[in-house]
Amino acid sequence: MVTDRFTKDHEWVRLDGGIATVGITDHAQQQLGDVVFVELPEVGRKVVATEAVAVVESVKAASDVFSPIAGEVMEINSDVVGRPALVNEDAEGKAWFFKLKVVDSVTLDTLMDRAAYEAFVKEGS
Amino acid sequence: MGPDEMSVAPASTALRRTPLYAQHVARGAKMVPFAGYEMPVHYPPGILKEHLHTRGQAGLFDVSHMGQAMLIGPKHATTAAALEAMLPADICNLKPGQQRYSQLLNESGGIIDDLMVTRPNCENDDGRLLLIVNAARKEVDYAHIAAHLPAGVHLLPAAERALLALQGPAAARILGGLCPQAPRLGFMQAAGVRVGPVECHVSRSGYTGEDGFEISVAAEHAEALWRLLLKDEAVQPVGLGARDTLRLEAGLCLYGHDIDETTSPVEAALAWSLQKRRRSEGGFPGANRIRAELAGGPRRKRVGIRPNGRAPARDGTQILAPLGDELGVITSGGFGPSVGAPIAMGYVAADCAEVGAPVNLMVRGKALTATVAPLPFVPHRYARIR
Numbered sequence: 115m116v117t118d119r120f121t122k123d124h125e126w127v128r129l130d131g132g133i134a135t136v137g138i139t140d141h142a143q144q145q146l147g148d149v150v151f152v153e154l155p156e157v158g159r160k161v162v163a164t165e166a167v168a169v170v171e172s173v174k175a176a177s178d179v180f181s182p183i184a185g186e187v188m189e190i191n192s193d194v195v196g197r198p199a200l201v202n203e204d205a206e207g208k209a210w211f212f213k214l215k216v217v218d219s220v221t222l223d224t225l226m227d228r229a230a231y232e233a234f235v236k237e238g239s
Numbered sequence: 240m241g242p243d244e245m246s247v248a249p250a251s252t253a254l255r256r257t258p259l260y261a262q263h264v265a266r267g268a269k270m271v272p273f274a275g276y277e278m279p280v281h282y283p284p285g286i287l288k289e290h291l292h293t294r295g296q297a298g299l300f301d302v303s304h305m306g307q308a309m310l311i312g313p314k315h316a317t318t319a320a321a322l323e324a325m326l327p328a329d330i331c332n333l334k335p336g337q338q339r340y341s342q343l344l345n346e347s348g349g350i351i352d353d354l355m356v357t358r359p360n361c362e363n364d365d366g367r368l369l370l371i372v373n374a375a376r377k378e379v380d381y382a383h384i385a386a387h388l389p390a391g392v393h394l395l396p397a398a399e400r401a402l403l404a405l406q407g408p409a410a411a412r413i414l415g416g417l418c419p420q421a422p423r424l425g426f427m428q429a430a431g432v433r434v435g436p437v438e439c440h441v442s443r444s445g446y447t448g449e450d451g452f453e454i455s456v457a458a459e460h461a462e463a464l465w466r467l468l469l470k471d472e473a474v475q476p477v478g479l480g481a482r483d484t485l486r487l488e489a490g491l492c493l494y495g496h497d498i499d500e501t502t503s504p505v506e507a508a509l510a511w512s513l514q515k516r517r518r519s520e521g522g523f524p525g526a527n528r529i530r531a532e533l534a535g536g537p538r539r540k541r542v543g544i545r546p547n548g549r550a551p552a553r554d555g556t557q558i559l560a561p562l563g564d565e566l567g568v569i570t571s572g573g574f575g576p577s578v579g580a581p582i583a584m585g586y587v588a589a590d591c592a593e594v595g596a597p598v599n600l601m602v603r604g605k606a607l608t609a610t611v612a613p614l615p616f617v618p619h620r621y622a623r624i625r
Contacts, residue, residue: 147480148287150574151549151581169603171551173286173574174480 119182119222120231126206127182129222134183137210138170138201141235146172149201154190154212161185161214163221168211170201183221185214257303258401258461266476274374276304279478286480290576293447293485294617297407298477299468302446306377307400307455310384312366312392315358321392322356322368325384327504327523329514330368336360338427338442340512342504343380348525349500350507351383352376353492357429357442366392369429369440371402371453373494401461406451406485409473411622414441414452417467421452425624437464443622446482448489448615450622487582488575490543490614496554497541497570497584505532506586508541508614539567540592543612544583550602551581552609557601558585566591566598575616582616583609 117129124142128135143149151171161167161181168179190212194200200209226234254277263270268279279301281289292298312318319330328341335358343351357369372380377396384394405414415422418434421441429442437460445451456464468474483493492498498507503525505513510533517523518533532538546552556569572583587598594613599606 147281147285148576150287151551153550169550171574173290173484173576174280176551176553 117222118228119225120228120234121180121182121225122234123180125179125182127222127225129183129216129219132216133188134185134214134216134219135210136179136182136212136214138179138205139231140205143201143205143209146170146174146177146201148173149198151176152194152198152201152211154195155187157187157190159187160217161187163218170198179211181214182225183214183216184218185216187212188215189213255304257301258458259301259303259403259465262462262465263301263476268476268478271479273479274304276374278304279476281478281480282476284475286478286484287576289475289477289481290484292475293407293477293481294449294577295407296473297405297409297413297451297471297475298447298481298485299465299474300404300406300477300482301401301465302404302453302482303401303458303461304374305402306370306372306374306380306396307402308370308372308377308381308384308394308396310368310370310388310392310394314366315364318366318368318392319358321388323517323523325387325524326354326356327513327517327526327529328356329516330356330358332514332516333358336424336428336430338429338444340427342498342509342512343383344504344524344529345500346524348503348528350494350498350502350504351500352380353494353498353509354380355442355444359440360430369455376494399458401456401458401464403454403456403461403464403468404445404447404451405454405468405474406445406447406449406477408450408620409471410449410451413468413471413474414454416471423624424452424622426450426621428624434464435467437467439464446489446491447485448491448617448619448621449485450620481576484573484576487571487573487584488577488615488617489619490584490616492541493571502541502586503529503532503537505529506537506539506541536589538589539586540589541570541584541586542592542594543614543616544569544572544585544598544600544609545612545616546581546583546600546607546609548607549581550607552583552600552602552607556583556585558587558609559599559601559606560591561597561599563599569600577617582612584614587611
């Protein structure tokens with residue numbers, strides 16, 4: 115079963131079996147504007163929940179991307195590194211950042227589902 | 240995602256609005272606090288497209304937050320001499336209708352602000368000079384100038400005026416259609432003219448490295464002028480975000496970042512704006528330091544820097560020599576949309592300022608290789624007439 119969850123820092127995480135795919139939300143890319151640089155963690159790196167693991171930079175500024183969940187990086191998306199504008203085109207699809215082998219999914223319960231995230235975004239604007 | 244970018248600044252009641260505020264909101268601009276004003280950082284197309292549109296055709300900027308003031312004396316020689324006591328440019332020999340870039344200096348030769356000085360092109364010598372200063376510095380500047388003026392010369396801030404900038408290769412054609420005199424101005428020349436039906440003061444200058452104009456207009460006519468200029472399909476409104484990337488590619492200084500009260504015009508690579516007579520005569524604040532730097536070279540120098548990789552290096556990034564010695568700091572940095580790569584400016588020790596010198600930039604705890612590069616990053620395309 116596939117589960118989508120969202121953080122207050124505007125990351126999305128899609129849990130499919132024991133694998134979590136992470137990216138930034140469409141709302142986040144809209145707020146950032148034109149993305150010109152993405153830095154991703156190394157494959158094999160073990161990360162804890164809320165750890166800063168990636169960087170996304172727009173023309174305006176640099177932002178850290180935090181891992182929503184604990185795990186080991188098993189794959190990174192070299193397409194977004196090669197063409198950062200992909201984040202503006204398809205933030206919640208083709209422009210995923212990295213995949214984790216989940217070691218602890220307990221923090222997932224503290225994250226928002228899509229409806230709750232959309233309400234959270236609306237509230238903040 | 241980090242909190243810096245995503246947090247929404249609290250609405251402040253103290254923020255001021257330019258006469259074009261409603262126009263920005265109507266066009267869907269993202270408004271942000273800047274130098275005490277609510278200003279458009281970008282419109283729906285975004286910084287990248289607005290930047291490229293300005294270089295390709297023409298961008299229209301609202302820069303009404305900047306300070307416009309008149310310096311008024313009995314005759315030009317008197318007013319010019321009063322201003323020359325505060326800055327290192329030759330103002331006495333400004334011809335009517337001529338504009339000059341300069342810097343207000345403190346006693347140690349540091350820069351209080353950078354500004355444009357224009358002698359109006361009136362037939363009679365009316366002793367007036369027009370000053371345009373930075374928004375964030377206007378109170379400081381006005382107090383400083385007023386405190387240093389001799390009797391008989393006074394400063395009159397023109398808070399009731401708006402300022403628009405039309406910049407880009409199509410600017411002369413567009414403004415020429417509404418004002419035949421405008422394309423006949425050379426770079427850094429100015430004139431009182433009508434743009435369509437609107438009474439304006441136009442100078443051929445700007446902050447993008449492109450050909451273009453800055454148009455000063457009474458606040459009550461700003462909206463009419465804004466709409467008139469946007470009627471041409473080649474014109475798009477451009478926000479402060481692209482204004483910053485355009486000026487960075489053009490190698491132009493941003494006050495508070497690339498220049499401040501500690502940097503001298505020589506360190507800032509602005510010695511070109513110190514005319515020969517002033518260099519030899521002195522008579523401006525900090526003349527001892529500045530003339531010594533002109534003769535023997537400054538201790539540090541503002542240079543262009545190109546990161547070798549794709550990661551931008553932002554303001555505040557430490558610059559190190561390849562062997563690890565501290566060289567200085569990045570003062571402006573980001574992504575250059577026309578360059579298609581990260582670009583930056585910063586100060587380095589003078590003996591490491593040569594174009595081509597390798598340096599390291601400390602970005603997020605890692606040393607990234609970079610190279611000292613010539614400025615500007617994108618060639619200036621100013622209109623040199625006559």
